[in-house]
Every structure is written in structure tokens, then in C-alpha cells.
Amino acid sequence: MGKLDGKVAIVTGSTSGMGRETAYLFAKEGAKVVVTGRNEARAKAVVEKIKADGGEAIYVIADTTDLKSPQKIFDATMEAYGTVDILMNNAGMLSLAQFATCTADEFLTAINVNVTSAMLLSQLVAPIMKEKGNCHIINVASIVGWAAHWGFVAYVTSKHAMVGLTKAMANELAPEIHVNGICPGAIRTAMLDSVGGEDAFGPMIARTALKRVGEGSEIASVALFLATNDSSFVDGQLIRVDGGVDV
Ligand SMILES: NC(=O)c1ccc[n+]([C@@H]2O[C@H](COP(=O)([O-])OP(=O)(O)OC[C@H]3O[C@@H](n4cnc5c(N)ncnc54)[C@H](OP(=O)(O)O)[C@@H]3O)[C@@H](O)[C@H]2O)c1
Secondary structure, three states: OOOOOOOEEEEOOOOOHHHHHHHHHHHHOOOEEEEEEOOHHHHHHHHHHHHHOOOEEEEEEOOOOOOOHHHHHHHHHHHHHOOOOEEEEOOOOOOOOEOOOOOHHHHHHHHHHHHHHHHHHHHHHHHHHHHHOOEEEEEEOOHHHOOOOOOEHHHHHHHHHHHHHHHHHHHHHOOOEEEEEEEEOOEEOHHHHOOOOHHHHHHHHHOEOOOOOEEHHHHHHHHHHHOOHHHOOOOOOEEEEOOOEOO
């Protein structure tokens, strides 16, 4: 018996990285999974693997720079499965713009992709989850939602906002919906590769107790904890999964 038998889980940004690992784990634990992202070939491959392994999933192609995309994800979920129990707001983009030169467009794009779309999708699923009870929303922030670490103003601001969103939602949606967040440190994904991979993270690794980067599967296992009653007295929390940065 799986820990998520009979559950429906939306995992945004599950065409790669930690979202994909979470989609695989949730499906292995019995959830019907809604995979989202922009890249159709990768979305299809994730769904095919889940099905080949005996699970159930659909994919929805949705670019979250478009604030109508949460509605598209919600509608596809309802059409396929008629309900939703778990939402992991994981889709995110890195913005390397520095404070002095960041344009309004760059700033708002990062905010919309990393936070606004998560808020809007949560608003859509919340009434169903409130009625059902025992539901879970998991927001993926970052250790830069905790402290800046770098001067990437739009990214850092968006991840701090994700922390605030998690706390505000937890207060408003309890007790039927538990809302928690994960603050990953450096995790080996396409996003990490886009800024030079593990080699570029030497200084960060030096400040990390475990002296290594993390794997997407190490985020997925914490997401599973937050998606089940194993975390029944955990609410409004941001769990750092960073190998012990600056401890
Ligand atoms: N890797 C790290 O070290 C690290 C650390 C802290 C926090 N995070 C956060 O973890 C989350 C997952 O990132 P990752 O590291 O797993 O990176 P990743 O492998 O690049 O995955 C990012 C996911 O988000 C989706 N996505 C990005 N922009 C999108 C958009 N405009 N519309 C829809 N989907 C979009 C991507 O889908 P498509 O490519 O198909 O569009 C992909 O599935 C992000 O929120 C990121 O900020 C990562």
C-alpha cells in the first residue's frame, strides 16, 4: 500500500529537476499526478515513465509567465481526476538581474512565475481542499528566501515572498489544508547547471555542513513527508533542505 493511495497531486514544474523527482515519488506512493511545465517532450516522458512503472499521471503544458495558466492546470486536473488533495507549487525560474539594473519587466516576470502563479493556483484548489479536509499545499522557496546569499534581487525577493505566502496561507487555510514550504539549498538540477553546476558552488559547499550539493530525490522525500499525515502537526513551516548551510 502506498502512502498516497487514492490521492490526486499537482506538482508544478515537474518536467525536470526536483519537481520531476517528486512526481515520480508521489506516483510510486499511489498518487495520480498532474505534471506541468512548458516543455512538452519532457512532460510526456515523465508521464510515460510513471505509467511504465505502473502509476497514473497526465501532463499540462502551461507557461506560468501567463497568469491564466493556473486556471488551465486546474481545469485539466478537474477534467482528468475530478478532485485534488495535494498541490506542490514548485515551478520556478532563476533571475540573475542585480538590483542596480533590474528592469520592472524582469522583476515582475520572476515574481509572477515564482509566486503569483502559485498563489493563483492555490486559490483555485483551496475550496475543494477545504471541503475535503486532510489536504496539503507545499511551496518551494529557497534558502535565498531566508537570507539573500546573492544579489539576485528579483529571485531573492520572489523567494522571500514565497515564505510569506506559505505563512499567510497556512493561517487562512487551517485546519483542513496544511501549508508548508521547502527551502532547498544547492540541488543538482538543470537550474544549478544553468549557473555553472556544482563547480560554481564551491563557496556555498564550503559553508555547508555536509560539504556537497543535494539531489532532487532529497527534496522529493521531504515533499512526501509534507504531503502525508506523517507531518500532521507541522503547519506554516519552511523546512530548509540545504545540507546545513551556515550551521
Ligand atoms: N536547484 C537549486 O539549487 C534550487 C535551490 C533553491 C530553490 N530552487 C527552486 O526549486 C524549484 C525547482 O527548480 P529545479 O532546481 O528543479 O530546476 P529545473 O530543473 O530547472 O526545474 C524547473 C521547473 O520549473 C518549470 N518552469 C520554469 N519556468 C516556468 C514557466 N515560466 N512556466 C512553467 N513552468 C516553468 C520547468 O518546466 P519547463 O522547463 O518544462 O518549462 C521545470 O519543470 C524552483 O522553484 C527553484 O527556484 C532550486
